[in-house]
Amino acid sequence: MTGLCSGRVVVVTGAGRGLGRAHALAFAAEGAKVVVNDLGVGLDGTGGDTGPAHQVVDVIARAGGEAVAHAGDIATADGAASLIATALETFGRLDTLVNNAGFLRDRMLVNLEEDDWDAVIRVHLKGHFLPLKHAAAHWRAEAKAGRGAVARVVNTASGAGLLGSVGQGNYSAAKAGIVGLTLVAAAELGRYGVQVNAVAPAARTRMTERTFAETMAAPEGTAFDAMAPENVCPLVVWLGSAACAGVTGRVFGAEAGRLTVMEGWRPGPTADKGARWTPAEAGETALKLLAESEPAQPVYGSH
Incomplete structure (x- = not known):
């Protein structure tokens, strides 16, 4: 390893x-001192185990x-504050925060319970906001x-937050919020x-193995496991370094071996009447603009 993060506290x-485990090990391999946060909950966020x-x-x-x-629990003010305090009290500084914690409660929208919505928004979106808030204050x-x-x-x-994902309205909304x-x-x-910065990873983890069970196994006899979570880490380590x-x-x-700069919402075809449209005019113009625009990317799971 190159010592890219030597002396940094992550x-x-x-x-x-x-992914979080892979990130922690990758940062440590590059010389960082690491605070390893995990509640050890199940895939749906229930239970808890400090062992991992x-x-x-x-x-x-x-x-x-x-x-x-x-x-x-980094989705609470006290838990997030103690997370940052642990870095400062143990290692005397804080250089990098990698927000990664999360779990899934997948349901189609008509079956999605309020508790499932709240729990997923909480761990992903609030669980990003609170550690970021306390780190930023420091x-x-x-x-x-x-x-x-x-x-x-x-x-x-x-990608669920960028394109949407069928059966993951709560998760997609949380990830879009993170962007x-x-x-x-x-x-x-x-x-x-x-x-x-943010990274939208695709890798084999507990959260994805059921969705991608047929496509995410490493081909037998191949040297490169395209869906290993470790493939995401080099970019994350670089973004976490000086x-x-x-x-x-x-x-x-x-x-896998592909990195992409995602290009998000930006103005496309535009029409300006210089006055208020009628509904009929607005509809006719919208259709013309859509014909000039790039087609929307398909939502995950919609085909």
Whole structure:
């Protein structure tokens, strides 16, 4: 490894399994000291087990790295505050926050219960906001004290948030919200030396294995496991390092060996009457503009 993150202190939420675990190990391999956050809940967010976080810490320690476990609920103000405090109290600084924690409660909209909506929005969207808020408060205080930061935040979006996903209205809405939060945070926090980006990964984890069961297994005898979560980590590690100077407010796709800069909503074909349209005129004009525009990308699961 190159030591790209040598001396940096990195917090990773949801780091006991799947993508978060892979991120934590990848940062440690590049020299970072890692705070491994995980509640150890089931796929639907129920239960709890501190074992996964401690297991990742043990793996890092056996490899000669430094890490500490944090089992607080980062979707609560106290849990998010204690997460940032753990980094500062254990390692004396905070350089990078990787927001990754989440779970699924998939239902078609007509069957989606309010509790399922609230739980998924809470863990993904609120679970991004609160750690980001507390980390940003620390970095702002550092900047005001004359101690400039080279701080990084990497949020976890999803293609479901960019395109939609059938049966995942709650998850898609949360992930779309994370993209909006990323853009606002990048604009607000740049003055304090903080860069904020998001990654929309595609990889084999507990959350995706049922959806992609037939396509996500590594072909027998192949050297490259295209859907391994470790394939997403190099981009996340780079975005969490000082090496990505000047890159902020962007969303990247990461899948197998492919990296993509995602280009979101921007003005397309436009018509300006200079006065109020009638409904009939508005409809006729809208159809003309649609004919001139790029076709919409299909929603996941709609074909």
